[in-house]
Amino acid sequence: MSLHQRILGDIEDRILSGEWQPGFRIPFEVDLAEQYKCSRMTVNKALTQLAKTGLIERRRKSGSYVTQPRAQSAVLEIRDIKLEVQSLGLAYDYKLIAKARRRSNADDRARLGLEAAAPVLDITCTHFAGSRPFCVEQRLINLAAVPDAGEEDFEEMAPGPWLLNRVPWSAAEHTIRAVAANEPVAAALGLAVGTPCLTVERRTWSNGSYITHVRLIYPGERHALVANFTPSQPK
Template identity: 45%
Template sequence: MTETRLDAVKLDGAGPVYDQIRRSIRDLVLDGSWPPGTSVPPEHALMEQLGASRMTVHRALVQLAREGLITRRRRSGTIVASPPASHAMLDILSIPDEVRRLGQSYAFEILSRRDGKPSAELAALFELKRTEPVAHLVTLHRSGGQPHVLEERVIHLATVPAAAGERFEDTPPGDWLLKNSLWSEAEHAISAIAAGPREVELLAVTRGEPCLLVERRTWNQGKPVTAARLLYPGGRHRFVGRFGPYGAV
């Protein structure tokens, strides 16, 4: 266990001590200081460092586990949890899981990638600042050997620096982000657009055929994480959500 990780947990003097510990660890997880898989200092170490009782530290860790931020294991200790991948219509989608739920085989191909400051065209498309470096990827996902969705994505390298060294050979960018980054806020929009020359070739559709465009952006604590444009052949897909008066069911 590193001293740096233990020293990072601090009390701010506001409210009950257990909640100060909870907030401190929560912030370290949400701002990316402790990425998924990071070992959380054991209870006895936190007790000594913070001058807190075992019950107080235990209560803070139990609450963090309930919030889904850490995973507690008897033999291997406590680690920062991986964010759960959700597949509801209005949530962050795992495209491989989406395809497999249809009973089809999944495959993907990275068609292009460019890292660096965005061009004027790309900045306008994704509402980016020209000074912030991004990884710009175009990916074709296949279902049962047929084109499933064309994805164009930017990843903000200042927020997710690990993406700069990732080649995405085994895992597509969206799923890699679900496992290796955190998000605290997201927005999405669905619209219909006509297939252009590029879509005709890559999605095996006819010129002008309606396509469903799903646009998603995520942030973590106000910092942009990623933005994606997912283009589905309109005649092959529909999005279905079931919900009640208090949300999804």
């Protein structure tokens, strides 16, 4: 391994592990050159490569800073959040916050399109990118449609990929909203109460029955939604 590759790898590891958070100023070239006993040209080569990959931003007369990764989700796709995080070059983690099995209330029935009271599983969890919260997931599962979900603890696997692996869905509906973080969401995402957030709500169903309703709540400044489409064809 060349010295510039070693420097490159060391800095990448510190960024991707979360040791150097977004906004952190990387040591100046002269300091890194002294640390690695090399020329500034070698350090500059490593930093230039990191800037090209988008991990750092180089600012004239100010130095180099760890960039804020911006996630992009396809609006009309159901994607595994773990893969979304890993596509940013960050380590993924997941934490279950709460799980409760209960009879549906009026709000649950509206979210799941239920006409009468039925058993539901109410799950709240946080997904992480590196050491930082990536999004909060608030999910309802219709246990009449997916009874096996009631036996899962969801400590190790998030409910999204669990459902995708076990229950074929035939249609989905997305709703996108701008919301202000309330106290539970702000605490889970490490934000101030009232911080603008982006919420993607999705219902999926199969054979005429709703399977699940989920709210995915992202810090607004760190997330973007992308939709691909083509011009409609004249009839």
